[in-house]
Amino acid sequence: MNPKSRVKDERCLPQLKQGMANMVIAGWARSKWMVTAAVCGLLASCANGPPTVPSPKPGVEQPPAPETGPIAYPSSGHLGMDAWRDDFSNRAMGAGHDRALVKSLLEGIHPLPLWLGAEIQAQTAPSAQAEFAKPIWDYLKVPMGETRISAGQAKLASLGPTLDSVEARYGVDKRVLLAIWGMETNFGGFIGNDDAANALANMAVEGRRRKFAEDELYALMTIVERGFARREDLGSGWAGAMGQTQFMPSTYIAHAEDFDGDGRKDVWKSEADALASAANYLARSGYVKGQPWGIEVRLPDNFDYSLSDGNERRMETWMAAGLTPIIGGPFETAGAEFAELWVPAGHLGPKYLLFKNFNVFKTYNRADSYAFAVGLSGDAIVGRRGPLTAWPVHLAPLTVLEIRDLQQALADRGFDVGAVDGIAGRRTKLAVQAFQKTQGLVADGYPTRQVLDLLKSPEPVAAVTGSN
Ligand code: CA
Numbered sequence: 001m002n003p004k005s006r007v008k009d010e011r012c013l014p015q016l017k018q019g020m021a022n023m024v025i026a027g028w029a030r031s032k033w034m035v036t037a038a039v040c041g042l043l044a045s046c047a048n049g050p051p052t053v054p055s056p057k058p059g060v061e062q063p064p065a066p067e068t069g070p071i072a073y074p075s076s077g078h079l080g081m082d083a084w085r086d087d088f089s090n091r092a093m094g095a096g097h098d099r100a101l102v103k104s105l106l107e108g109i110h111p112l113p114l115w116l117g118a119e120i121q122a123q124t125a126p127s128a129q130a131e132f133a134k135p136i137w138d139y140l141k142v143p144m145g146e147t148r149i150s151a152g153q154a155k156l157a158s159l160g161p162t163l164d165s166v167e168a169r170y171g172v173d174k175r176v177l178l179a180i181w182g183m184e185t186n187f188g189g190f191i192g193n194d195d196a197a198n199a200l201a202n203m204a205v206e207g208r209r210r211k212f213a214e215d216e217l218y219a220l221m222t223i224v225e226r227g228f229a230r231r232e233d234l235g236s237g238w239a240g241a242m243g244q245t246q247f248m249p250s251t252y253i254a255h256a257e258d259f260d261g262d263g264r265k266d267v268w269k270s271e272a273d274a275l276a277s278a279a280n281y282l283a284r285s286g287y288v289k290g291q292p293w294g295i296e297v298r299l300p301d302n303f304d305y306s307l308s309d310g311n312e313r314r315m316e317t318w319m320a321a322g323l324t325p326i327i328g329g330p331f332e333t334a335g336a337e338f339a340e341l342w343v344p345a346g347h348l349g350p351k352y353l354l355f356k357n358f359n360v361f362k363t364y365n366r367a368d369s370y371a372f373a374v375g376l377s378g379d380a381i382v383g384r385r386g387p388l389t390a391w392p393v394h395l396a397p398l399t400v401l402e403i404r405d406l407q408q409a410l411a412d413r414g415f416d417v418g419a420v421d422g423i424a425g426r427r428t429k430l431a432v433q434a435f436q437k438t439q440g441l442v443a444d445g446y447p448t449r450q451v452l453d454l455l456k457s458p459e460p461v462a463a464v465t466g467s468n
Pocket residue numbers: 257258259260261262263264265266270273
């Protein structure tokens with residue numbers, strides 16, 4: 001139990017005195033912010049009490065000298081974690097963070113199997129790589145499923161006035177806020193069972209993102225020090241993202257909002273705070289209200305798919321190239337002048353012009369599939385279901401191992417695929433596109449079995465172009 005909430009439960013003067021004494025004994029006097037917060041709490045909870053804090057009586061036993069030096073923690077059960085904690089704890093106090101706060105964040109850390117379990121160390125086994133790379137239509141099943149969309153529609157109905165005021169204040173369309181809220185935590189249904197300090201400590205000890213994790217731990221300290229939230233509020237998912245719209249601590253400091261005006265930025269329990277925080281983040285990332293994130297398009301026959309190269313071009317250029325909205329009529333972009341052409345599942349699947357707002361969604365999560373799900377599900381919540389073009393589900397997806405093979409084969413032929421990692425990202429797509437061009441194929445960049453087979457054949461160029 002956090003001592004501050006105990007103190008806040010005190011109700012009148014005798015308790016106020018006792019509370020102050022306890023506070024000094026607890027060694028809080030070294031921290032101005034904590035003293036201020038605690039005194040404010042005491043006074044607020046004693047509305048009928050005297051306006052000033054009485055001085056301790058002379059002759060009262062002096063509190064013990066403040067604790068100094070390294071904090072002695074009970075073992076976490078993990079030697080590496082214990083060693084990291086001793087070191088980090090000293091650095092945090094050396095950087096001026098309050099001893100009691102540092103202790104409260106670090107004393108309960110323990111190894112999580114997901115981060116530090118033995119099975120994780122063996123997770124490079126081929127079994128993981130033999131999985132099929134999830135096609136985008138599979139990824140969309142949950143966010144676009146009837147359960148999620150109707151839950152979003154129910155929230156739209158029940159939180160109407162709140163959503164309207166958040167939309168008005170921050171200039172972010174409410175369907176987008178609902179979509180992100182749904183993607184992140186199923187509208188607050190699952191905000192994670194971990195403690196942010198513990199999750200981040202595990203990440204730090206695991207090691208690959210130690211600096212990032214430590215910076216986020218410092219941000220947690222700042223959150224409590226500035227009074228934005230209390231130590232016991234800091235629940236998170238397994239990677240340290242907090243609350244209904246899953247803010248990392250540093251994002252929280254930069255963008256969290258107290259929309260309901262209760263004095264705390266409660267992204268965990270206050271729907272208004274969580275939605276306003278997400279809206280504030282999107283607005284500061286450049287969201288433009290009313291503009292589309294994407295428009296599904298129809299392409300002319302014999303279209304040059306090399307234009308789907310990730311580059312933004314003017315709308316005039318796209319219209320001159322023969323693109324039209326698949327729903328018919330003129331393009332309605334609400335002032336957006338530039339778009340990129342995105343062909344997520346090859347020339348047989350849906351094609352989109354993507355606008356600035358799509359990239360704003362990606363500040364939340366860098367995956368195209370994530371941003372796409374936000375855009376599509378937000379539209380679906382307000383009754384506009386897409387895409388209209390069917391997905392090419394007959395194209396058997398490659399396994400992760402096969403995508404690695406494809407990347408390696410492309411790299412061996414001098415194409416730039418970035419990392420050979422089994423993930424068909426944008427650079428892999430561009431490399432596939434370049435290879436398809438050399439083969440006289442439709443250069444849509446989609447990694448099909450046909451492309452892989454061609455790459456794996458001994459002399460693919462001769463096989464395709466050399467015969468007469
Ligand atoms: Ca609040």
